[in-house]
Amino acid sequence: MTTAPSARPTGSDRRETPTPAPVLAELAAGVYAHVQPDGGWCLNNAGIVVSEGETLVVDTAATERRTALLRDSIAQVAPGEPGLLVNTHHHSDHTFGNVLFDPRTVVVAHRETRVQAELAGLGLQGLFPQVEWGAVGVRLPALTYRDALTLHVGGLRVELFHPGPAHTTNDTVVWLPERRVLFAGDLVMSGVTPYVLMGSVAGSLAALERLAALRPEVVVPGHGPVGGPELIERNIAYLRWVQGLAVEAAEAGLTALAAAREASAGPFAGLLDAERLVSNLHRAAAELAGAAPGAPIDVLASFREMVEHLGGLPACHA
DSSP states (O other): OOOOOSOOOOHHHHHTOOOOOOEEEEEETTEEEEEOTTOOTTOOOEEEEEETTEEEEEOOOSSHHHHHHHHHHHHHHSOSSOSEEEOSSSOHHHHGGGGGSOTTSEEEEEHHHHHHHHHHTTHHHHHOTTSOOOSOOOOOOSEEESSEEEEEETTEEEEEEOOSSSSSSSOOEEEETTTTEEEEEEEEESSBOOOOTTSOHHHHHHHHHHHHHTOOSEEEEEESOOBOTHHHHHHHHHHHHHHHHHHHHHHHTOOHHHHHHHHTTGGGTTSBTTTHHHHHHHHHHHHHTTOOTTOOOOHHHHHHHHHHHHTSOOOOOO
16 A cells, blocks of 8 residues: 655645545455545545445545445445444544434444534534535434444454544544454544644554554555555654644744744645644644643634635635
8 A cells, every 4th residue: 555645736726626536445355445535624534344244334524425425435335224333533524424324324433522523513614614515414423432342343343442632532443453454533644734633742642652553454544545554653753743843832932823834844744734733733832831632722713823824725625
């Protein structure tokens, strides 16, 4: 498997660039990734696990149209409606499509995902008003867990666990030990800038070390092309760089926005959605000041600073 290319359209260039169609890739026997290029804002990946006539889906999509494309992928490899649908966290690009699945499909997630999805509501639609969202909405998990949960899809074991505050406060990792396939959710990005404003920089680093210890052969990131363990290492390197920038910014008395402008994304300039550095520096600075992982930070204020840093609204091609 290969990682994303080192250079992608950014800023206003990307806002004018159409996105390719989703790709369905078989990763192992009965295990598939539905990948939405180019992996930027609102373009998340999903997973499909099929065994002995039973189906589990990992995440949905942001809009009615995008969820219909996911359902087309599912129909190619799985019979009927999926019995289980796992949400890796509460962000709407991964959950809005829940409502477009059969009411008998059981939605599974961390218990805090249910809380945060209800609080978030349709808020993402306000950030990107130009998107044609369609008939999506909020369908909350019916089955929740605290630390870990094992599901069985036919004869295949699917292990869910919560790694602690990382990308958010309610992440779920989906691990298939018999297939050595890891659905990492947004703990791992591929060619795309990580985003930890609602979680923790230090917590993400601890979580990524835990993922690396699983020794997966295939890693499905929340956004961007599928790869291997090198994706985990790349995310670790980025977050350590952010921590170092935060220390330098604190010593120089710089705000997160000023520090991001000075850094210009440095060695990670080729990552898509580099404006997220502003928000990541807010989280890193808060942790330096003693804030607990996942402690609330003003999301809207941070988003406005990302828009200012970018020079316009980020592209959302949902």
